[in-house]
Amino acid sequence: MTPAARRVLEAAAKLFYERGIHAVGVDLIAAEAGVTKKTLYDRFGSKEQIVVEYLADRDERWRAFLAPYLDAAPNPAARVLAVFDASRAWATPYSPKGCSMVNAHAEISDPAHPAYAIIIAQKQWMLDLFTGLVAEIAPHRAGPLGRTLMLIHEGALVAHGLHTFPDPIGHAREQARSLLADADAEAGADAGDRAAKR
Template sequence: MAHREPETRPSETRPSAARQRLLSTATRIFYAEGIHQAGVDRIIAEAKVTRATFYRHFPGKEDLVLTYLREVHRMERGAIQAAIAAHPSPAGGLLAIADFVARTIQSPGFRGCAFLNAAAEYPDAAHPVHREIIAHRQWFLDTLGTLLAQVAEDSSDAAARHFAMLRDGAMAAGCLFDPALVAETFRQGIEGLVRVHGERRPAEPAG
């Protein structure tokens, strides 16, 4: 007799509508106003769910915060991977990431980097939320390093950190100054970074 996988009920394959409302409500409030500022009672009220429903999906606020950050990471990772996939050259991929960051800075309701904002609220390196932030950061640095190693292997780690620091500065400046000007300045900085490190790549040996 052929083996059959156990049947899965629709409720097990699709996220609960209540859970989605809780997460989208928390995402909006956490990003716009800060994490510590938002209490569970407000999130429950604005998501229009019961307290029992909240605790059925999230054992506590910390679990909701972690889920929020993981969702932001998922969206950013998807956008960056798509940008890289659309540009076959490593330099093109790096500039595509810069374009993604520049568009983010100019997006409606922009309030900086969700992860840097959260890091300011969770400075304890041992806290699960802080560790989640570091995991996202490491993924971003690894992604940049992989591309930069194909541009100039000897300086890929330093260049990845340089790119990330330019990105962080642009994210902060985008909340204070003209977002379009900040985005263009950031793009120019990354173009210069990629060009300088590309010039350090050893020449291919003559055939």
């Protein structure tokens, strides 16, 4: 990406997140980036493509931000909690108004929009991440438990953006920890039952 194109994307990202996608036009993006509209269209082709690249870039940066938290966690339960730790560390500097994907979905609900697939794929990735992690703890309950953790996490992101109460992501982490402890205890009991039947 050329320096001018990078400036366009950075300006668009800031404006889209702060003001909303529909409220921001290409004239404003070009002015904020210090480029001509021709330069903007030469690189991106359309505002829709800028939205796609904005959301794809946010997703890529979030995954890169999360990776060291997951790598440093010693076991599956700790990795689940590490997702909440990473979200908490990410939220204030990068998402003070809540999740960019949720915010974008409020404006882009048409599956035909090219950015729609980015939004849905990012949330599916998060669900798959939670489900995969808990499959190592409670394999027979991985689907429902993964969905529950996803709901807790997403609710915390929304509450953070709304400033409903202090530290919703920290609160969600504690709920997740309790849920994991219950699942671990249940898995241990199931293993004991199976051993007793042998």
